[in-house]
Amino acid sequence: MRVEELKSLGVDERVIRLIRERGIEELYPPQAEALKSGVLNGKNLILAIPTASGKTLVAEIVMINKILREGGKAVYLVPLKALAEEKYKEFKFWEKLGIRIAVTTGDYDSAEEWLGRYDIIIATSEKFDSLLRHKSPWIKDVKLIIADEVHLLGSYDRGATLEMILAHLRDKAQILGLSATIGNAEELAEWLNAELVVSEWRPVSLKRGVFHHGQLFWEDGSIEKFPSQWDSLVIDALKKDKQVLVFVNTRRSAEKEALLLGGKVQRFLSKPEERRLKQIADELESTPTNEKLKEALKKGVAFHHAGLGREERSIVEEAFREGLIKVITATPTLSAGVNLPAYRVIIRDTKRYSNFGWSDIPVLEIQQMMGRAGRPKYDKEGQAIIIAKTEKPEDLMKRYIFGKPENLFSMLSNEASFRSQILALITNFGVKNFRELIEFLEKTFYYHQRKNLEALEGKAKDIVYFLLENEFIDIDLNDQFMPLPFGIRTSQLYLDPLTAKKFKDAFEKLETNPNPLGVFHLLASTPDMASLRIRRKEQEDILDYAYEMESYLYQNIPYWEDYKFEKFLGEVKTAKLLLDWINEVPEARILETYDIDTGDLYRILELADWLMYSLIELYKLSSPKKEILEFLKQLHLRVKYGVREELLELTSLPMIGRKRARALYNAGFKSIEDIVKAKPSELLKVEGIGVGILEKLYQHFGVELPKVKAKKKQEEER
DNA sequence: ATGCCTATTGTGCAGAGTGCTACTG
DNA sequence: CTGCACAATAGGCAT
Missing domain, CATH: 1.10.150.20 (5' to 3' exonuclease, C-terminal subdomain)
Known part of the structure; x- marks a missing residue:
């Protein structure tokens, strides 16, 4: 479909003009199909098409057109902060039409009115959920919700948030869900009363195959011969002057393969490239992991995983886009994160360790990795190749290439999310009694999918009891819920109620024995903190430390047979790290002693910062002692800056x-x-x-x- | 036979990523 | 389940 034809669908002239200014004259078939679905007339739509096949343009046209024609706001939900930033840059283009665009993620707060001045608001699901809880006045003006990567509804720990947002707004705003290909897209569309457009079409064709001992079995049945090791696929791509993305399942593998490949990649670099790479490498700070990264970089390779700091990550991404880096070895950070395509994608591992032992990586995820193959402006096709080691190549082919992605399941039943969501419903969303709670739950995907709330009702009851018992809420003689300040604040602070309870239980000890280690251990022991894991070799040292510091801790040391024991030691380790941090132990030494990477350290500090703040806020509700409050505030600042008092x-x-x-x-x-x-x-x-x-x-x-x-x-x- | 070094086999361990506050400019 | 580090053991060689 030609762009001008959008006029007949009711798209504003100005939108059409600007799209053509961008150099787009022809819409991709799935884009056309989506726009003809009625979404331009306010119908809900689920658009399930591969990444990089133009979902964003559809979203843009729908958003801008709606705002120009009807006024009101559009909210664009993304799963990652980095993605929010990426979208912001893309959407800025529309400022030409006077459209005002804002990003709001956890980095800077803003339940506040200032967002009211904007037309398009880009937010993570959690942030928007939090805004809903704060009852931001402009929410009523939201006429359109776009949920990017809406299939994340099925993600174990974060899916429930998105589901609840959609349940809240499905009667109040138009919904456009952008999804990867999933097994049960129909079911999702039905729930949202949405049209469904599914397509496998891609602007750059994708050729997929499985590599096994030097044989590359393409999906069309043809077989290509290579040297037996899979790295020959990398060399082959480099000979064609193309870039490669290799997905592996551990950080260590990413680093190892990067260094290994480096030796073979280096000779493909031009002199100027080598110089630039050396320059980039030399600018990096010196940490154990960065030393490896530098070594790899100089050879035209990089690894990419969550241990890298923000700085390092963006340097790697940038240099790859520029074509300086020829190969990136990555953990899944890159499969779901920012858009970074390459001509050839190699998937070295299809299994991964999780809390439940080893498991196959879901088809959906492997297909998203494969979707990274092919750079729209540079390549005519992209190639995605799975490496078979012990598996039979035909099995991998069947499962990941010809197979259907998994169905989406509601994760509302996940206890931790459900707990926090029920609290929010009662304290922030005016649910007055148990009957109303159930009525609301009937609007969820969970109910749509199973048509049976019994299990959920049981869980909900337990949670309501828990909330009553711990004075998050109260109940009057007519069985009407009454939110209590402690509950309201917990929900606004976006804390897991269990965290809040732990805090409250510790107030007494906090007052009698205020000390940094005790507080840090308290933070570390909450479900909202990602505490470090303990290595076998460290067990003894940390246990000794715990005994030595026992009088400072607010919790008893569990017996070694106790299932909590290892977890406890990990928490002590985390607390000890935070103590080092505020005593100005240099970063490099912290990284070394705790054997972690920059990214891990920042994550812990970020969480500690937030939890310190929340602890203070909740303590304020409990007839606080002035000197304790001062102590906590000062400690918060010390955590934030990593300094001793005097600084x-x-x-x-x-x-x-x-x-x-x-x-x-x-x-x-x-x-x-x-x-x-x-x-x-x-x-x-x-x-x-x-x-x-x-x-x-x-x-x-x-x-x-x-x-x-x-x-x-x-x-x-x- | 002894001592030393190296190669081989055995054993144990560890393992992806991510969001949430509010202040200020 | 797999890869790696490190330990234990076996084997080879010179003395």
Whole structure:
């Protein structure tokens, strides 16, 4: 279908003009089909088509057109923060029409009114759920919800959130669900009373195959011969001047394969490429993992997993897009994350370790990895190849290439999500009694799918009892629910009620024995913290530590036979790490002693920051003691900045974190006053303080020093 | 026969990723 | 279940 024909479907002229300005004249068949489905007239739609086949454009046309014609807001839900950022950049294009676009993820809060000024709001499901709980006034203006990757409804730990959002809004706003190909798309569409458009069409054709001992069995039946090792597939692609993406199932494998492949990739690099890569590698900070990354980078290869810091990840992604990096070995971070296609995708592993032992990776996920093959503007086709090791190649072919992806199942019954969702329904969404609760549950996909609420009712009852018992809610003589402040706040803070209960139970000990380790262990022991796991070899050391510090902890040390024992040690380890952090142990040493990666450290710190905040908020509700509150607030700041008490004044300044604050302090600038009084030239001698930083500081103080400007010029000239 | 080094076999361990607050500019 | 690190054992060689 030609873009002009959109006019006959009622699309605004301005939208059509801008699309053509982008150089798009012809819509892809599934796009056309989707737009003809009635979605432009307000009908709900589930669009199940492969990644990179133009879902976003459909969403854009529907959104913009709706806003131009009817006003109101559109909310675009994504599963990942990184994706929110990506979409924001894409949608910014429409600002030309006066459309205002905002992103809101956990990074900066905003239940607040400012979002009311925007037309398109991009959010993660959790963030939007949280906004719903805060009853943001603009929610009533939301006329359209777009759920990207709506198949994540079936994800064990995060699916329930998305399901509840859709259950809340399915009568109030138009819904457009963008999905990967799933087994039971019809069922999902039925639930949402939506039209369904399914297609396998891709703008770049995809050729799939299975590799086994030097034989590559393509899906069309043809067989290609290669040297017996699978890495020959990588070399082969490089000879064709193409890039490769290799998916593996552990971080360690990703690193190992990257270094191994590096030796074979290096000779394909041009001199300038080699120089650029070396330059990029040299700029990276030095940590154990980064050393490996640097080594690989110099050879034109990189690994990509959640242990990498944000900085490293985006450097790798960028360099791959530029074509500098020829091969990336990755864990699933890349299969679901940002869009990073390659000519050839190799899937080395089809099994993965989970909490329940080893299991086959779902068809849906493997197909998403395979979907990464083929760069729309550069390649005529993409290739996805699964490596068979012990498995029979024909089995893999049957399961992953010709097989149907799994059905989607409601994950509302997952206890942790259900607990938090029921609390929210009662405290934030005005559900007044058990009958109303059940009525609401009848709107869910869970009910649609099973037509039987008995199991869910039982669970709901248990949870309601739990909430009553622990004073999240109360109940009056007519069996009407009455939200209590503790419950309302727990729900708004987006805490697992179990976490909140743990906090509350610890208030007494907190008051009699306030100390950082005790608090950190409390945080670490909640279900909302991703505590470290303990290695066999560390067990003894950590246990010794726990005994040594027993008097500081708010919980007893369990017996070693106790199933909680290992978990407990992991929590102590996490608490110990946080203690090191606020005592200014350098990052590199923390990474080494706890044998973790940058990404893991940041994750723990981020969670600790949030939980510290939440702990304070809940403590405030309990007739708090002033000195305890002060202690907690100070500890929160120390966690946030990773510093001892004495640096807190300095870290309150912009651009001053733990490193610079320490450097300033040691150089004798111990307070803000010291800095204001100091000569700029003196400050510049301190490590980590340059002209740029100094300018920011003076700007903050509200003074401008001509001397600094002069200095800057000097430096620029150099 | 003894001591030392290397190759081979055995044993034990560990293993993906992710979101959620609110302040401020 | 698989790959890896490290330990235990066996084997080879010089003395």
